[in-house]
Amino acid sequence: MYEIVGRKSMGEGINLYNILAPDIASKALPGQFIILRVYEKGERIPITIAKTDKNDGTVTILVQTLGKTTHMLSELNVGDSLADVVGPLGIPTEILKFGTVVCIGGGFGIAAIYPIARALKESGNKVISIIGARSKNLLLMEDEMREASTELLVATNDGSYGTKGIVTDVLKELIYDKKEPVDRVIAIGPVIMMKAVSDLTRDKSIKTIVSLNPIMIDGTGMCGACRVLVDKKTKFACVDGPDFDGHLVDFDNLMNRLKFYKEEEKASYECHIKEHHHG
Amino acid sequence: MDEVKNLNKDNSLDVKARLKIKRHEMASQPPEERRRNFKEVPYGYSPEEAMEEAKRCIQCKSEVPECVKGCPVNIDILGFINLIEKGDFLAAAKKIKETNSLPAICGRVCPQEDQCEKLCVVGRRKDTPPVAIGNLERFVADYEAKYGDTRITVKADKGKKVAVIGGGPAGLTVAGDLCKMGYSVSIFEGLHAIGGVLMYGIPEFRLPKEILLRELKVLEDMGVEIFTNVVIGKTFTIDELLEKKGYSAVFIGTGAGTPKFLNIPGEELNGVYSANEFLTRVNLMRAYNQSEYDTPIKRDKTLVVFGAGNTAMDAVRTGLRLGYEDARIFYRRSRKEMTARLEEVHHAEEEGIKFEFLINPVRFIGDENQNVTAVECQRMELGEPDESGRRRPIPIKGSEFITNIGAAVIAIGTNANPIVPKSTPGMDLNKWGYIIADENTGRTTKRGVFAGGDIVTGAATVILAMGAGKKAAVSIDEYLRTGTW
Numbered sequence: 001m002y003e004i005v006g007r008k009s010m011g012e013g014i015n016l017y018n019i020l021a022p023d024i025a026s027k028a029l030p031g032q033f034i035i036l037r038v039y040e041k042g043e044r045i046p047i048t049i050a051k052t053d054k055n056d057g058t059v060t061i062l063v064q065t066l067g068k069t070t071h072m073l074s075e076l077n078v079g080d081s082l083a084d085v086v087g088p089l090g091i092p093t094e095i096l097k098f099g100t101v102v103c104i105g106g107g108f109g110i111a112a113i114y115p116i117a118r119a120l121k122e123s124g125n126k127v128i129s130i131i132g133a134r135s136k137n138l139l140l141m142e143d144e145m146r147e148a149s150t151e152l153l154v155a156t157n158d159g160s161y162g163t164k165g166i167v168t169d170v171l172k173e174l175i176y177d178k179k180e181p182v183d184r185v186i187a188i189g190p191v192i193m194m195k196a197v198s199d200l201t202r203d204k205s206i207k208t209i210v211s212l213n214p215i216m217i218d219g220t221g222m223c224g225a226c227r228v229l230v231d232k233k234t235k236f237a238c239v240d241g242p243d244f245d246g247h248l249v250d251f252d253n254l255m256n257r258l259k260f261y262k263e264e265e266k267a268s269y270e271c272h273i274k275e276h277h278h279g
Numbered sequence: 280m281d282e283v284k285n286l287n288k289d290n291s292l293d294v295k296a297r298l299k300i301k302r303h304e305m306a307s308q309p310p311e312e313r314r315r316n317f318k319e320v321p322y323g324y325s326p327e328e329a330m331e332e333a334k335r336c337i338q339c340k341s342e343v344p345e346c347v348k349g350c351p352v353n354i355d356i357l358g359f360i361n362l363i364e365k366g367d368f369l370a371a372a373k374k375i376k377e378t379n380s381l382p383a384i385c386g387r388v389c390p391q392e393d394q395c396e397k398l399c400v401v402g403r404r405k406d407t408p409p410v411a412i413g414n415l416e417r418f419v420a421d422y423e424a425k426y427g428d429t430r431i432t433v434k435a436d437k438g439k440k441v442a443v444i445g446g447g448p449a450g451l452t453v454a455g456d457l458c459k460m461g462y463s464v465s466i467f468e469g470l471h472a473i474g475g476v477l478m479y480g481i482p483e484f485r486l487p488k489e490i491l492l493r494e495l496k497v498l499e500d501m502g503v504e505i506f507t508n509v510v511i512g513k514t515f516t517i518d519e520l521l522e523k524k525g526y527s528a529v530f531i532g533t534g535a536g537t538p539k540f541l542n543i544p545g546e547e548l549n550g551v552y553s554a555n556e557f558l559t560r561v562n563l564m565r566a567y568n569q570s571e572y573d574t575p576i577k578r579d580k581t582l583v584v585f586g587a588g589n590t591a592m593d594a595v596r597t598g599l600r601l602g603y604e605d606a607r608i609f610y611r612r613s614r615k616e617m618t619a620r621l622e623e624v625h626h627a628e629e630e631g632i633k634f635e636f637l638i639n640p641v642r643f644i645g646d647e648n649q650n651v652t653a654v655e656c657q658r659m660e661l662g663e664p665d666e667s668g669r670r671r672p673i674p675i676k677g678s679e680f681i682t683n684i685g686a687a688v689i690a691i692g693t694n695a696n697p698i699v700p701k702s703t704p705g706m707d708l709n710k711w712g713y714i715i716a717d718e719n720t721g722r723t724t725k726r727g728v729f730a731g732g733d734i735v736t737g738a739a740t741v742i743l744a745m746g747a748g749k750k751a752a753v754s755i756d757e758y759l760r761t762g763t764w
């Protein structure tokens with residue numbers, strides 16, 4: 001059993017959890033993820049590792065409540081346990097001295113980009129991070145991101161903080177208007193955002209890494225549910241990724257594959273809510 | 280053996296009388312019923328049926344009976360059948376367990392028609408089918424589980440720890456054998472449940488999970504430590520197990536486990552599954568029981584499964600049980616080249632599965648949401664034999680045709696999973712990525728590291744994986760006693 005030892009609501013239906021998993025905490029590198037099951041009849045869902053603490057043996061994750069599994073997770077409190085946690089899975093993000101790296105995070109992707117930005121900065125890169133939210137009070141991990149970056153740029157949809165707009169607007173300004181020389185871009189967030197970032201950097205030939213989030217089951221290369229098309233070739237995101245060259249990824253296919261079980265997921269969620277509210 | 284000889288002596292039936300007895304097939308759920316449920320197909324023998332079937336064995340007097348030669352682990356088949364004839368089922372079970380610790384599983388999944396029953400002398404005569412060795416094996420194992428005492432008490436007195444990676448048949452066998460020898464054994468399994476293909480691949484209607492759990496309990500009661508949710512190569516490496524975690528030897532039984540795809544256009548469409556995904560959703564994650572379990576699966580009109588091995592049979596019959604109206608096999612060779620167990624093919628046909636031969640898919644076709652709606656195939660003819668000795672299928676020009684489908688399952692085999700090999704320096708692989716290990720000892724090219732089962736041979740069978748585990752256990756014991764590599 002994997003105990004929840006810390007929990008915090010971050011707004012926007014996103015919760016932070018510290019989970020006791022010492023073996024994973026001592027091993028995980030930026031870019032890796034875990035797979036968890038909330039209870040013994042539940043689904044296996046992949047979640048990126050945002051932070052680890054080797055001393056107290058915890059792994060920190062940020063989870064957006066979407067369907068049944070994440071909803072059940074949101075109902076758990078400190079002292080409750082998860083049925084299963086396995087990891088760290090996937091290949092860690094490549095951390096080298098590239099020069100100037102732009103790290104872009106959207107939604108829960110901010111949690112995923114955080115350890116990467118930090119490691120890149122520690123390796124001597126100039127790290128310009130761009131994060132976004134609907135509004136100032138909904139911005140995730142701002143302090144951590146500021147500390148992990150050389151420079152932090154913010155976009156809010158309502159203009160309450162930083163640039164009014166979305167993260168790609170800020171990126172566009174940076175590489176097209178300010179002509180900042182950028183050696184690498186790393187983007188993690190909604191598929192649509194990673195696609196837009198890749199489109200922007202393609203013309204400038206800036207190497208762009210995205211972290212793909214297809215539906216997974218085992219996370220060890222056994223089932224092939226997580227396959228994605230990269231350079232028209234089949235890759236397994238759980239073992240070949242989750243990081244891939246954004247200029248070669250077929251994002252439309254990924255979006256369609258993510259939608260495949262929508263009806264079943266909806267039914268399962270509604271059923272859960274109904275049971276929940278009627279005892 | 281003495282006991283057996285005595286028994287032969289006072290056995291009154293002569294060979295002629297024995298040959299007159301008809302082979303007993305196990306009573307089964309009727310096809311029209313079982314095609315829509317996940318309960319096991321055959322019910323198994325009654326004690327009377329088992330004793331009658333045992334009488335069909337003509338008690339070959341040769342030093343090693345033919346059937347035994349056909350069994351990869353050389354079970355004393357004559358010995359256990361004799362004990363069944365005598366009615367001593369518990370002794371029969373013990374006899375099998377001298378060589379095979381998982382008879383309830385082997386009796387259900389071994390390809391007996393290619394092994395023991397293939398060589399059985401009775402079966403080699405024109406009019407008499409072989410003794411139903413597999414059915415008898417299953418019967419005594421189930422009988423023992425019900426009425427006998429399967430507990431094994433062991434003392435971990437060797438003072439050495441062995442790590443077993445992967446909880447499939449190879450790993451379970453190594454763990455059990457070493458534990459009996461007095462070693463402390465830990466199994467590390469990547470998934471949340473142990474059992475390997477027996478858990479995630481082979482469906483409930485062929486191998487009820489209850490039987491697997493029963494066997495796992497025996498291991499646990501013996502003192503084998505089981506760690507699920509540990510992916511070796513990720514959570515720990517093999518070097519860490521040996522250098523930091525105090526294990527004196529490691530056995531790798533991680534299976535073949537990575538699905539092959541056809542590499543044809545449209546394979547990325549929704550509704551095109553690997554057999555592993557389809558079966559894992561249903562078996563490991565229990566998607567067939569949607570009211571209780573959360574992992575989703577689709578049910579549609581037409582399902583086509585490509586392939587003709589056990590995996591393909593399991594997938595197509597699973598599809599039928601999920602509620603697909605029409606579940607079919609498309610195979611690029613002919614009926615003769617199918618590799619599935621005969622019994623499964625029979626059962627599938629009884630259940631109304633259609634088999635179409637000499638058909639090869641060339642592309643999948645999808646709708647605007649990238650959901651698969653059809654598959655284009657071409658017809659094949661058989662040419663000269665290929666490397667596998669089977670006649671090579673060759674496409675017939677202009678024979679393309681389109682079939683509307685709701686889902687497709689690709690069951691054309693597996694590749695080696697790279698996680699352990701890639702994270703283990705100093706361990707050599709063959710050109711397909713499988714681990715090189717000595718056939719008789721399981722020793723790899725890395726000191727203290729042994730391997731066996733599908734990760735060494737490529738996809739094979741449960742009994743071969745168990746056989747490899749047995750040999751490795753002997754060799755691990757030798758290494759730990761002598762220290763010589």
Ligand SMILES: Cc1cc2nc3c(=O)[nH]c(=O)nc-3n(C[C@H](O)[C@H](O)[C@H](O)COP(=O)(O)OP(=O)(O)OC[C@H]3O[C@@H](n4cnc5c(N)ncnc54)[C@H](O)[C@@H]3O)c2cc1C
Nearest residue numbers: 045047048063064067068069070108213214215216258265
């Ligand atoms: C490598 C990776 C890292 C991820 N990291 C995070 C993270 O740090 N924080 C976070 O909030 N989310 C993360 N996700 C997404 C998260 O796994 C899904 O949101 C979650 O599975 C939804 O489950 P649900 O039952 O609550 O919702 P459902 O209603 O079942 O599904 C909602 C949507 O989530 C996706 N999804 C469903 N099942 C799975 C599955 N088994 N695997 C992957 N996606 C699925 C589908 O697109 C689906 O439409 C990550 C996904 C991947 C692949």
Ligand SMILES: Cc1cc2nc3c(=O)[nH]c(=O)nc-3n(C[C@H](O)[C@H](O)[C@H](O)COP(=O)(O)OP(=O)(O)OC[C@H]3O[C@@H](n4cnc5c(N)ncnc54)[C@H](O)[C@@H]3O)c2cc1C
Nearest residue numbers: 445447448449469475476511533534589732733739740741
């Ligand atoms: C659908 C299907 C039906 C079959 N039907 C039959 C049949 O009827 N009869 C028959 O004889 N054979 C059958 N087979 C073949 C048979 O199941 C295999 O040959 C046999 O299971 C191989 O055993 P194994 O122990 O080598 O590996 P597996 O059974 O594959 O077990 C390997 C285990 O290792 C775990 N693992 C993998 N990597 C790691 C890691 N890095 N760290 C920790 N754990 C890891 C896996 O999760 C798995 O549990 C079938 C196979 C399939 C797929």
Ligand code: SF4
Nearest residue numbers: 350385389394395413
């Ligand atoms: S283990 Fe398999 S081959 Fe050996 S006797 Fe039993 S059924 Fe036959």
Ligand code: FES
Nearest residue numbers: 219221223224238
């Ligand atoms: S999740 Fe099963 S292969 Fe990647």
